[in-house]
Amino acid sequence: DALIQRKSSRIFTKRLSLSQIGTLLYYSSGINKNKHFNEPYRFYPSAGARYPLELYIxxxxxxxxxxxxxxxxxxxxxxxxxxxxxxxxxKYLLQKAFNKCSVLIIITAVFQRNLMKYGDRGYRYILIEAGHVGQNIYLLSSALNLNCCAVGGFVDDSLNNLLHIDGLHESVLYVFAVG
Incomplete structure (x- = not known):
């Protein structure tokens, strides 16, 4: 059902509970503690299990x-x-449609985690990985009956400064409005 119901929506009417926030964060990017895995894998694939992404809310x-x-x-x-x-x-987003959302989920990348193993190709793997996490956020939002919309229009320098990251070693890649 989550796949069928998945959509982008800029209509935000829900106030997220702590449980919903925890579910979104854990299942979109948390560690899968499945006892069948010998290593602590996450709920999305990562090239070489480097996990260069960080989440802010x-x-x-x-x-x-x-x-x-x-x-x-x-x-x-x-x-x-x-x-x-x-x-x-x-100051941070280029569209006013998101000003009623309950939360913004921000995905950043710490580039060196991938570049040290994969060189320049590591950038591509980072972007692919961000897409996987983004789809998880969408599907979880759908399963929780929440509206979600990916935000590509953001002011890079302003968001990087807000997060106290330099935009070079770590930078904002993707933003999601949920509510």
Whole structure:
């Protein structure tokens, strides 16, 4: 059903619960603790199991206090990076359609994790991997009866600065509005 129901929607009416946020983060990019695996694989493929992606979440209208968080995959937890009462959508996103979303999920890449093994081809693998995680976010949103829309129109430097990343060693790749 999740595949059939999957769609992009800019209509955000749902306030995400902590459980929904946890489900989105864990099953989109968390560690699959399936006892049949000898190694801690994730819910998406990664070239050479390098896992160059990081997830951040901006909680705007959810049961998670408003702010910017980093998702720690290894212990399935969130670190508060910044508390924020307001989020200036115009500074970070190029479209106003997302200003009613409950959360923004931001995917970044730490490039060296792939480049050290694959050289320049590592960039391609990073982009493919971001697509896998993005599809997981879409399918999970659908399964949770939430609307989701990928956001390609964002202001790179502004988002990188907000996350305190330099845009060279780590950079924003992909943003998802969910609600």
């Amino acid at each position: 901006i909680s705007l209208r959810s049961n998670l206090p408003s702010g910017l968080y980093h998702y720690y995959v290894k212990n399935h937890s969130l670190e508060v990076l910044l508390r924020m009462e307001k989020f200036d959508f115009n």
